[in-house]
Amino acid sequence: MKGIFVASVAWVGVMMLPGAVQAVDYEFIPIDTNKLVVQPSKTVANLAAGTINLIGQSTAESLANNGYIKTINNLFSFKRSEPKFQAGPSALPSPNLFKSTHYPNYNTPVMPRMQTLPRR
Secondary structure, X not given: OHHHHHHXXXXXXXXXXXXXXXXXXXXXXXXXXXXXXXXXOHXXXXXXXXXXXXXXXHHHHHHHOOHHHHHHHHHHOOOOOOOOEOOOOOOOEOHHHOHHHHXXXXXXXXXXXXXXXXXX
């Protein structure tokens, strides 16, 4: 009896369904994504960047001053020496061995103090 009642209600629902559906004209409304996103202000961004830099610098400084890390670096690190010869088939000495390559150039340009405009 219960099954017949459920079946009859379902049959009536299926028969009434096509009459209940009506045609609706949908209007396209684009979503404004700028409203949904909170834009951070420059002061908040600068504060966050400053905080991150401060934490990073303090962490790096504490690690650099740690005695255990200094000992490990001294034991397992190696120092690169200057190459005695240039790379390639020629056995020419490396220019870094000569002090003359480290002298400053006497012909360095100087920034002008004032730029003059040509007169016509």
